[in-house]
Amino acid sequence: MISVEGIDGAGKSTHLPWIKELIERTGRYAWSTREPGGTPLGERLREMLLHESMTPLTETLLMFAARREHCQREIWPRLESGTWVVCDRFTDATYAYQGGGHGVDANRIAEIERATLEGFRPDRTFIFDVPANVGRERLAKGRSLDKFEREELAFFERVRATYLARAAADPQRCHVVDGTRPIAVVRSDLEALLRTP
Ligand code: TMP
Numbered sequence: 001m002i003s004v005e006g007i008d009g010a011g012k013s014t015h016l017p018w019i020k021e022l023i024e025r026t027g028r029y030a031w032s033t034r035e036p037g038g039t040p041l042g043e044r045l046r047e048m049l050l051h052e053s054m055t056p057l058t059e060t061l062l063m064f065a066a067r068r069e070h071c072q073r074e075i076w077p078r079l080e081s082g083t084w085v086v087c088d089r090f091t092d093a094t095y096a097y098q099g100g101g102h103g104v105d106a107n108r109i110a111e112i113e114r115a116t117l118e119g120f121r122p123d124r125t126f127i128f129d130v131p132a133n134v135g136r137e138r139l140a141k142g143r144s145l146d147k148f149e150r151e152e153l154a155f156f157e158r159v160r161a162t163y164l165a166r167a168a169a170d171p172q173r174c175h176v177v178d179g180t181r182p183i184a185v186v187r188s189d190l191e192a193l194l195r196t197p
Contacts, residue, residue, distance in 0.1 A: 001079060003090035005163060006128030007156050008149050009135030011179040011186070015128065016088055018187055022194050023084050031078055034088035035066065039073050042066040050146040056102035060109060063094045064116040071120060090122055092166055092174075097148060100162030101155045121173065126190065127163050128179040132156035 002019060004012045016032060023030040036046040045066040049059060067090070075085050091113055098104045130138075132153055139149050167174035175193050177186060 001075065001085045001087065001122040002124045002126065003087045003092065003122040004126050004128070005089055005092050005096070006179060007096075007130065007132060007135045007160050007163070009138035010128035010130045011138075011183075012088065012126075012128045014183065015126075015177075015186060015190060016086065019126070019190060019194070020086050022191055023086070028084050030084040030086050032086040032088070033070070033074065035070060035090055035093065036063055037066070038070040038075075038087075039066075042070050050148065053147070056098055056104045057108075059102065060094060060098040060104050060112060063098065064112050067091065067094075068116045071117060076120075087122065090125070091117065092125060092127070092163065095166060096159045096162040100158040101148075101151065123173070125167075125174045126193070127167050127174055127176045129160065129164065129176050130179040132160055134180060135160075 002023075004016055004019065006012045020030045020032050035042070036049050037043045045062050048054075049062055049066075054062070075087070078085055094113075095106060095109055099106050099109050135156055136153060139145060164176065167176045177189060177193075179186065181189075
């Protein structure tokens, strides 16, 4: 399983289809999905999470409720049958957004993670990284913003710092990808990373 992370506007949505394509070029099928979401209930929870005000701990619990549903009904059976899964955000996002961004204690998140996922983690995580102001500028173009996207710059700075700290603490699993570079350069970087066992 590969998860793809980063602050809003870091470019993960641009590169996700490329990651799927690279995997499929090697003859394997890759199922792509997203969080919060990925199941009918998860998508309903996503609507609430992205648009309704709630306490940070409630947000954390709902993220993990959606994640448990996603894992048990969709992700785990696919992994067991040998399908690759590419997930647009996963548990690192909860540490970054609810933890770093909204101040939920990381030990508390870890307890909920243990109870919900029983030690399950992605095999690889690509963290797209851009300075918080760059992510914010990219978001400003076009559509209406959700609850998280409307947060202040300092929030995204904390989210980014948490992602980078998690990457530094788990370098075997996490790869930071500099999202400020041209798309073609990022693509070849991803290709090289996916070739590395
Ligand atoms: P997306 O815009 O990348 O689809 O993600 C939806 C938003 O949900 C994004 O702003 C980050 C937020 N989020 C959390 O706050 N915690 C989480 O655990 C996840 C998966 C997403």
